[in-house]
């Protein structure tokens with residue numbers, strides 16, 4: 258089990274902007290030289306009955322705007338838009354299903370957004386039936402089928418229905434339980450609404466229930482955070498994510514609706530992070546890494562203990578080596594060493610599908626060096642350790658020679674107490690674990706280099 262140590266001085270000194278490494282290379286390295294035919298040939302290379310598949314479905318609509326939001330979403334109360342979207346989404350699913358026919362079995366499905374539960378119960382049931390008729394899904398006992406829920410859009414009956422439709426994991430956006438904070442971010446969600454959703458999910462037999470929190474929101478302070486954490490611990494979800502609010506109004510227009518003077522200052526933010534760690538670990542949660550906590554008996558914590566934890570676009574995962582097939586506007590697929598991102602606007606997404614094309618807008622085919630560095634970054638994020646000798650043998654390299662330019666930076670980090678470094682490998686120390694993004698950045702060959710996509714549209718958040 259991984260202990261963490263909160264060292265406020267070290268964090269304040271080391272915090273900088275950096276990627277979250279849901280992929281390596283990161284999405285800002287994708288280019289439009291990679292097109293739909295490149296993605297199709299990656300799919301064709303897969304062996305029949307080979308690696309398992311993960312499906313991701315993006316539902317971009319939301320009923321109202323949360324001011325802090327940095328997701329790719331469309332705020333509308335016009336339900337007709339979802340009807341049109343579902344028509345196009347099904348056409349994309351047809352194209353994807355044809356590409357992956359006879360390949361691996363689906364072991365993971367994730368619905369994200371936006372707000373997946375913007376779809377009505379009937380629309381969701383119909384969409385899942387449509388997908389089941391086109392892909393071979395593993396049974397409920399082994400498959401991981403998850404959905405992001407906005408508690409403001411569901412009642413207990415809807416949650417029972419989602420379970421019947423095949424979902425077995427659920428994550429709820431909460432962010433903060435304090436009324437004033439909720440008003441300041443335009444997300445009014447009474448505590449009872451969240452607790453009712455959790456109770457209903459538990460009774461319906463969802464296997465893992467997760468809550469998302471954010472620290473750094475307007476009007477938050479250590480008092481409000483203490484109270485929110487008490488309520489979260491009482492609700493006893495299986496997993497808790499604690500995200501750092503990245504205030505970047507120059508990139509995300511809605512964040513301009515947040516008043517600068519309401520934002521907590523840097524020392525208060527750090528104190529709130531410290532509180533989260535202290536309170537959640539005292540309540541028995543295990544730090545998985547990168548903002549995630551889980552109960553020791555949750556399968557994420559078990560996978561980390563067994564060394565089988567992985568990371569993909571949805572965060573940490575227990576399923577290794579899947580090819581990820583993603584459908585919907587802006588969704589990112591990862592198939593056989595390639596990444597492919599769909600068109601980001603509805604207009605462009607619809608236009609491509611109308612032409613009978615897969616709506617891939619950009620992407621990247623990984624080279625040998627990318628594979629190696631992805632391996633290093635994945636291991637550090639999941640295991641907080643890297644056996645450099647084993648890696649060298651597996652990859653046919655001498656770690657010390659290959660990563661000679663990186664070693665001085667690692668040595669400095671070792672002097673700062675973030676990691677231990679010797680001939681056998683790298684071990685991230687308890688106080689280095691909160692700064693794991695900084696450590697991974699050392700191995701990111703692209704970090705700091707000019708990008709294809711301008712910085713104003715693709716900026717990293719603070720590492721802490």
Ligand code: SF4
Nearest residue numbers: 319322323326328371
């Ligand atoms: S936070 Fe979630 S519900 Fe709120 S606007 Fe963003 S995607 Fe929609």
